Amino acid sequence: MRETWIVGAASNRFGKMAETGREAATRVAFEAIRQSGLEPKDIDYTFVSNCFGMAEKQGHVGPLINGGLGIPNVPSCTIESACSSSSAALHEAFVHVAGGFADAALVVGVEKLSQLDTLTATSYFAEAADYAFETRNGATFPGLYATLANAYLHQYPMRPEVLGSVAVKAHANAVHNPHAHFRKAISMETYLNSPMIASPLRLYDCCPFSDGAAAVVVAAKESVPHPSMEPLVVRASARAGSITDMQDRPDLLGLPATRVAAEKAFRQAHLEPRQIDFLEVHDCFTIAELLALEDLGFFPRGSAGKAEIEGVTAHDGALPVNPDGGLKAKGHPVSATGASQVVEIFEQVNGKAHGREVPRTETALAHNVGATGGSCSVHIFSRR
Numbered sequence: 001m002r003e004t005w006i007v008g009a010a011s012n013r014f015g016k017m018a019e020t021g022r023e024a025a026t027r028v029a030f031e032a033i034r035q036s037g038l039e040p041k042d043i044d045y046t047f048v049s050n051c052f053g054m055a056e057k058q059g060h061v062g063p064l065i066n067g068g069l070g071i072p073n074v075p076s077c078t079i080e081s082a083c084s085s086s087s088a089a090l091h092e093a094f095v096h097v098a099g100g101f102a103d104a105a106l107v108v109g110v111e112k113l114s115q116l117d118t119l120t121a122t123s124y125f126a127e128a129a130d131y132a133f134e135t136r137n138g139a140t141f142p143g144l145y146a147t148l149a150n151a152y153l154h155q156y157p158m159r160p161e162v163l164g165s166v167a168v169k170a171h172a173n174a175v176h177n178p179h180a181h182f183r184k185a186i187s188m189e190t191y192l193n194s195p196m197i198a199s200p201l202r203l204y205d206c207c208p209f210s211d212g213a214a215a216v217v218v219a220a221k222e223s224v225p226h227p228s229m230e231p232l233v234v235r236a237s238a239r240a241g242s243i244t245d246m247q248d249r250p251d252l253l254g255l256p257a258t259r260v261a262a263e264k265a266f267r268q269a270h271l272e273p274r275q276i277d278f279l280e281v282h283d284c285f286t287i288a289e290l291l292a293l294e295d296l297g298f299f300p301r302g303s304a305g306k307a308e309i310e311g312v313t314a315h316d317g318a319l320p321v322n323p324d325g326g327l328k329a330k331g332h333p334v335s336a337t338g339a340s341q342v343v344e345i346f347e348q349v350n351g352k353a354h355g356r357e358v359p360r361t362e363t364a365l366a367h368n369v370g371a372t373g374g375s376c377s378v379h380i381f382s383r384r
């Protein structure tokens with residue numbers, strides 16, 4: 001395998017986009033390529049993720065993005081893996097570049113859903129669950145993650161402030177992130193007084209519906225002799241799956257796909273959790289962050305909440321988690337989320353995370369989940 005780098009990574013501001021998904025995707029792709037020091041003509045393959053293009057009456061967006069970049073003859077394909085779509089696209093780009101099938105590949109994730117009301121968006125999203133056994137019977141993602149939260153709280157009872165501390169931290173970090181949907185700090189009191197959405201999850205336990213676009217340029221070391229920015233070396237690119245339906249899982253105290261992907265990733269990288277400096281994890285709901293930190297091997301089962309409330313995971317703590325504000329406050333434009341986690345790691349390493357800097361940036365891990373864990377990607381990066 002060839003040594004493979006991330007040489008450019010760009011995002012727009014998540015929230016409500018005035019432009020179309022295609023326009024936003026093309027703009028962030030240009031910016032990521034500009035950062036890389038490469039030119040659009042150097043891109044050999046474009047991997048796009050865009051789960052809900054149909055909400056804009058636009059499928060097959062890859063050739064349109066490539067056309068906008070002036071490279072209409074470059075191949076593209078759209079990769080769907082629910083909320084982990086753009087990390088799945090990143091994995092495919094890595095496989096192409098590391099395996100010698102491409103020297104440089106572009107990953108673009110984009111979603112535009114703000115034209116839909118909450119009910120419609122909720123039912124679109126629910127299609128990523130099992131229609132026959134979950135969605136048709138009324139399951140929604142807030143409801144499914146509330147089920148995971150209830151199982152966890154049954155086993156490990158804790159005060160509401162523990163989940164609240166995940167939300168308060170996320171909002172505090174997002175204040176300093178120009179890409180974030182919500183640049184608004186919240187107090188614990190605001191969290192505790194927010195409306196119940198799916199018990200025990202309150203409004204501030206949930207990620208919002210966001211529009212957004214993010215792009216990443218993946219290149220072989222030898223094809224970028226003079227990178228313009230400090231590259232990220234891809235030390236591991238691992239994916240895993242698991243049984244979709246929660247009723248068929250042996251337990252609900254974590255996501256099996258995260259455990260399997262993490263095990264593979266640490267093996268590929270020859271690293272252990274204690275050697276990771278900071279993390280981007282999939283906190284679509286606050287409970288998901290606790291499950292992720294335990295499944296990834298950073299804390300024993302039942303103890304991540306203590307670390308959260310003690311500030312260990314703050315951006316200046318011993319193990320910073322989601323310094324960009326996470327899905328909770330930076331926002332969750334489904335198909336752009338995995339790529340945007342890499343944008344945060346790239347910005348941290350390049351000294352561009354003003355106000356939310358983490359203390360050490362030698363190694364970082366990105367964790368991105370599809371639905372309730374039917375799919376999961378774990379990437380590990382380090383400096384050169």
Ligand SMILES: CC(C)(COP(=O)(O)OP(=O)(O)OC[C@H]1O[C@@H](n2cnc3c(N)ncnc32)[C@H](O)[C@@H]1OP(=O)(O)O)[C@@H](O)C(=O)NCCC(=O)NCCS
Nearest residue numbers: 083118122125141142197203204206207208209284332371
């Ligand atoms: C939590 C949720 C139900 C709230 O939707 P809603 O009640 O229709 O809220 P609205 O869109 O009417 O927004 C009302 C206000 O709350 C804010 N808001 C909405 N969702 C929010 C969230 N998740 N966190 C913080 N604030 C939120 C809005 O900005 C708006 O603020 P304003 O009055 O200052 O403008 C919705 O955001 C949701 O379903 N989130 C989960 C999305 C999801 O499942 N994603 C997939 C994960 S796997």
